[in-house]
Amino acid sequence: MPQLSAYLSFDGNCADAMRFYERVLGGRLEAMIRYADAPPDAAMPVLSSEDAGRIMYARLSLDEQTLLGSDATAGHPYPGKQGVALALVYPTVSDAHRVFEHLAEGGSVTMPLQKTFWAEAYGALIDRYGTRWMLSGGRLSH
Numbered sequence: 001m002p003q004l005s006a007y008l009s010f011d012g013n014c015a016d017a018m019r020f021y022e023r024v025l026g027g028r029l030e031a032m033i034r035y036a037d038a039p040p041d042a043a044m045p046v047l048s049s050e051d052a053g054r055i056m057y058a059r060l061s062l063d064e065q066t067l068l069g070s071d072a073t074a075g076h077p078y079p080g081k082q083g084v085a086l087a088l089v090y091p092t093v094s095d096a097h098r099v100f101e102h103l104a105e106g107g108s109v110t111m112p113l114q115k116t117f118w119a120e121a122y123g124a125l126i127d128r129y130g131t132r133w134m135l136s137g138g139r140l141s142h
Contacts, residue, residue: 006086007068008131011078014055014071017129024102025088027062035073048074085124085132093121096137103127103135113137 010017015032022029036052038044054071067086072078090096100113106128113123113135120138127133 003064003066005066005068006084007070009078009081010055010069010071010129011080012050012054012071013129014058014069017131018055018058018060018067018069020127020129021067022060024099025060025062025067027060027067029058029060031057031059033057045073045075050074081130081132085134087134087136090135090137093137096121096123096135100125100133100135103133 008014008017018029018032021027033056034052035044035047035054035056038056051073054073056070058069060067060069088096088099090099097113100123104125104127107126109123109125110132111122111124113121116122116136118140119136120140122134122136124132124134
């Protein structure tokens with residue numbers, strides 16, 4: 001079975017976002033390749049000096065999962081993140097709370113972390129990089 005991974009697009013701040021996610025989520029940043037670092041035979045389009053420093057490919061490993069990302073270039077304008085949220089499910093409320101607070105720094109909370117009928121704690125936010133997150137911790141027994 002294939003591994004399903006989220007691939008996030010950014011508007012020039014992919015490197016900052018992926019380092020932030022590495023720190024907050026506890027993963028390991030395994031790759032961060034700029035457009036300028038592509039091999040000469042990679043058939044890349046001509047890039048502006050601004051595009052050359054942007055990230056072409058980033059990979060963050062989170063145990064058996066992977067979060068991927070890249071920056072948009074002038075030839076492919078950044079449309080923003082629309083219609084998708086990343087969900088993190090933690091075994092404990094304290095884990096969910098800790099990560100929620102870090103992801104919320106500089107972002108906006110759309111639903112505070114609170115008890116729901118399906119989890120001891122659930123909340124939603126948009127982080128400082130425009131990524132939507134839904135976090136839950138603990139499970140209620142039914």
